[in-house]
Amino acid sequence: MQTITLKLELQKPTQAKMSMYRKMTEVNTAFSNWLLHFDELKTATSKVFGLYSDERLPSAIVNQTIRTVKSKKKNQKAKTFRRLWCSFNNQNFKVERENGLFKVSFPTFEKRIGVPIISKDHQKRWLDKLLSGNVKQGTTELYEKRGRWFVAITLSFVVEQKQARQGEPKTMGIDIGLRQLAVATAGTTSIFFPGNEMAYRRRRFASRRRKLGEAKKLHTIRKSKNKESEWMKDANHKISRHIVDFALENGVHLIRMEDLTGIRHSKKSRKEAGRNLHSWSHYQLQLFIEYKAKMAGLSIEYVNPKHTSVxxxxxxxxxxxxxxxxxxxxxCGYLSHADVNASINIAKAVSGLSTRKTINN
Ligand SMILES: [Zn+2]
Structure with a gap:
């Protein structure tokens, strides 16, 4: 079973709605902190809210909050809740489609309300799957970020795992680096993603920021950094999509990548420190590949990076x-592209598997 969280923005809530959502969050947070010290938490039902306050927090939210507080208390994770967003189970939070537009409905202080949401194309595909019953809806959280309101819906679904009919699974290795952002090899076929364009774009971002730095335009510098990371994220999404498609076209069952987390934390030399700057984007690329591969039913393993390139x-x-x-x-004189050779070694896990955990298992 795979799980994703679909984050959807509510379309321009009125001031009145926004202050109601805020008030709901406040009441829910205060209630959760009261619950933490409530002696009969174990047997609490939604009626317990009446002991706490005269306000009318919907029982759907109260029940979810009781569940959250119980589990946090059990795991001894919470001493106090700084904020607990209101959440709803699949019975109380509904997604509907009206004239091709999606809206969601949920209970509030006053009554159940229906509100339109903003959805991008890939989100619409998930919502279609949800409405046709192909994915299962879990809990949904109503939350605010920088003055905008969103709902985060948990969706779970079964992915059919790709497996070899007979013999060993077909394995693809991916080498991630700087000159080549990624080189993937499946059998005797390789695909390259050169890093020069990305390096050029990042140098330009950096030099623009240096000039701005002299003029002390800190706000603009921050904006430029956000723009760069948005751009990187977009590029990593595209590369990971291509790599996973390439794996599927080549009948791959298992993808192996280097566990670069050890390298991330060491800053022994200047060269390694330079690598460190890029490492967060490498890490993001690996996560995107892992996520997309798992959605396609491919397995992922991380290998020890020692000696893979030599x-x-x-x-x-x-x-x-x-x-x-x-x-x-x-x-022996064997001649090859260095990164292709490395990706083959990664596919073979020449230095063994690493202990890095993959997403969801
Ligand atoms: Zn040799």
Whole structure:
């Protein structure tokens, strides 16, 4: 079972609605903190709210809050709630389609209300699946971010796992780096994503910021950083889509990538520190690949990155075999593109699997 959270913005709520949502959140938060110290929490039902206050928080929200407080208390995670957004189960929160537009309805202080939502194309596809019963709706949270209101709906669904009919699963290795953002190899076929355009764009972002820095335009600098990370995110989404499509076209069952988390935390040399700057975007790319692969029923494994770039298919390990883009074995003379060679070694997990956990399991 896979789970995703669909975040949808409510379309321009009126001031009156927004202040009601805020008030609901306030009451719910205060109630949750009261519940934390309520002696009979274990047997509490929605009626317990009457002991706490004369206000009318819908029993649907009260029930969810009781559930949340119970589980947090059990795991000893919460001493106080700074804020607890109102949440609803699938019986009380409904998604509907009216004349091609999506709206959601849920109970509030006064009554049940229906409100239109803003949905992008990929979100519409999920909502269609939800309405046709292909995905299961879990709980939904009503929350505010920078003055805008959203609902986060949990959706779960079964993905048919791709498996080899006989023998070993077909494995693809992905090498992630700087000169090549990614090189993926499945069998004898490789796909390349050169890093030069991205490096150029990032240098331009950086130099623009340096000029701004002299003029102390901090607000503009922050805006430029946000713009860069939005752009990176978009690029990583596209690359990961291509890579997973490539895996599917080539009948792959299992994708292997290097566990770069160890490298992320070490800053031993200047070179590694430079790599560190890029590492968050590498990490994001891996997460996007992992997510899309799992949605397509592919398995993911992380491997130990040790020696993946300097090992030959003959088994010989030598740093001198690798010179920038070229791999040439100092023992047997085998010649290959350095990143293709690395991606093959990653597919074979030459240095063993890492313990890095994948999403959802
Ligand atoms: Zn060799």
């Amino acid at each position: 090992t030959c298919k003959c088994g010989h390990i030598d740093k001198r075999s690798r010179k920038t883009d070229t791999f040439c074995c100092t023992q």
